[in-house]
Amino acid sequence: MRILFCSSEAYPFSKSGGLADMASALPKIMNKLGEDASVITPLYDGIYSKMSSFKYLGEKMITIAGEDFKAKYYETMHDGVRYIFVENELFFKRANYYGYFDDDKRFLFYDYAVLEYIDLVNQAFDLLHINDWQTGLIPYLLDEIYRSKPLYNPIKTLLTIHNLEYQGSFPKDAYRLIGRPFNYAYIHFDRLNFLKGAIMRANHINTVSPTYMQEVQTEYYGFTLDGALKSRLNHFSGILNGIDYDIYNPETDTYIEQQFNDKHFVTAKKKNKFALLQKLNLDLSTDTALVAYIGRLAKQKGIDLMMSTLEEAIAESTAKFVFIGSGDIQYENFLRYLQTKYRNRVYTFIGFNNALAHQLYASADILMMPSQFEPCGLGQLIAMRYGCLPLVRETGGLKDTVIPYNKYTKEGNGFSFANYNAHELKQVLLDAILLHTNNPTDWRILVQAAMRGDHSLEHMGEQYLSLYKQIVKK
Template identity: 40%
Template sequence: FFCRAVIEAASRIGFIPDVIHCNDWQTGLIPILLRTQYGHWDIGNAKTIFTIHNMMYQGEFGFDQFEHWLGIDPKYDTPEFMHNYECASFMKAALVFADRLSTVSPTYAQEIRDPAFAYRQEGILNARAGDTWGILNGMNQEEFNPETDPLIPYHFNKDDLSGKKKDKIELIKNLGLSITPGVPIIGMVTRLTEQKGLDLVKYMLDEIMCTENVAFVILGTGDYEYEEFFRYMENKYKGRVCSYIAYDNAIAHQIYAASDLFLMPSKFEPCGISQMIALRYGTLPIVRETGGLRDTVQSYNEYEDTGNGFSFANYNAHEMLGAIRYALQTLQSPKRKHGLITRAMESDNSFAKSAKIYLDMYKSVL
């Protein structure tokens, strides 16, 4: 209903777009409907762009439902069009019929051509590689601004970090941690799902807490397995681990602002927004080199004094631990720490750059 309504409502109110930009599987039927059923309408010449936000979610249903609901010809229930291993897929239809495809980061545009990331769609994604644009998402620079954010107690900028230090003291107090302000805090704000690399955290958190002088704070909800694990770890390391199993926007902002390091060891990450927010607040990300994490976080190079965070390449718990230990070691040098924070806060992840590339893509399809 939604996909058909987009097309018919636009035509009925007299708004005939040059381009219809579809996002994710919920809009995936628009390109096929437009090309197969609306060619004689005034909107029939509109071009379509389909943005893939996450290949894991493809909108798969029985084809008989499609046929009944939308009157789609049975000839499209084939591997060339909509058919996807015993199912019909909203996303597959868009991958075939949209005039252009895009992803939310340049690296993800390359990764989804690999079977490990394509979720059985590598054939069509490789065939359409020339039509696929990788455009990095941006973030809301006004909502996440350490100089004006109403959800953090103290404001700061890259030239005056005294407010960040005060925010850390407030976070320690508010979350009931029993550490001194000099102890590094590793923060996470995330959905508690396998995609986010939490298996690596589960495997290594005991060792981190036993061998390093750190505190660990996580906020989020999700799979029961992970929720229970982090509750257990908070009880085991009372005063050094805080598991905030809920979603609280104010606390999330405070974790971004007050933490020293921000951990994102994702198994895959089409773009990711949390690492961008962390950079904005001078909280140094530790990320796995995948998708948008690879495109936004440049790993620290101590010899050239470059980079705005830390990274590791393989989905491996010990490799993640090595990156964490290297980050903690680097923080012990005030000069290196200050340089990293400055470069992190100078990172430009606004939509201004992305908007120009989107405009080029719209022009290309016309």
């Protein structure tokens, strides 16, 4: 089966979030499973420095609103996967990936360029796996313009929604850029909506967790597209994301002080904790719980709940806290304030540092993810791999992957709370800290269960391969 994975970002060439990881991981696993998967993505400004090894493939002219724009194509191999880059300096050689006044034109150009690439290389593809709004008009363009050509006629499309909140919504008149007669397939609340177009025209749709697939069919989580998604219920499913065990492996991780596994971790985690506490100039006691937060500082991630309760949790416990992330300035300033006030118990790193993140996963006892909504979440999967127990709100992929501790049966791999409520977060956090302090036996049982869960790319890949076969067969 020949699969073309279409993504507006792809690690290690471009990344702003989890989509980039998925764009590198899933094609890699597909190729390991014997399929032929490649990635097509824009050539952004930061990629030009890596072009010395790229092969030039050719170019195509794409017309948007009567104006011609050139798409140049390059390819390279990375980690066993073929990456195809679409170059147009006007659209993509910019400081950021998104957030420009002409994003509608930029990603319409990219969607056309994906389909023109197929003609350029004269290769038949069984499936175009598109991702999020930036690729949203590909199924519509395929149906309306390209489907009549023999090379394109058999192609099926799968849309993966990584975050429904971001939809690619533009003024209604932007439809004129498409160069086709007006069509309600892509109109939503009197605006051109790239994601709505994909939902209505893709052969199949999936989200990145089964629970999120159910949630987005409700008014609260559906961001006004719940009706459109319910109309496609017979072609809608959810598959949990996985993580790359080659990258996130405490047995081989070179970033951490002491490597460990699910059989021998107690002493190693304490050594890692001591090294990190020393590095960050925090209190050096390794017997008290170390609580971590790693991620974006945004309302979606539940930071407002943390703002309401963290200072109380610090005052009512002996735990230490380390935060890594960036985002809204009010959240950044709050975490800076905590560090200033509690210098020997709180450390805040504004930004992202990969080595520090690995060290924190390997050292921390608890990872907070009190998200308002979470399509899948990767942090809790990485944390469990490193014996750090996630504390999550029961939403999306967090609910699918974290089994809350049961003090009677000793079952579980983390902690959770149901309602988006600051008091619930505080109580569960204090209970988890107390369990770590007073019941090391149960704690070890939970850590071992967390480390032995299978959230690998291979497990995810097998589920996607099964879905691919179903779509292509239909």
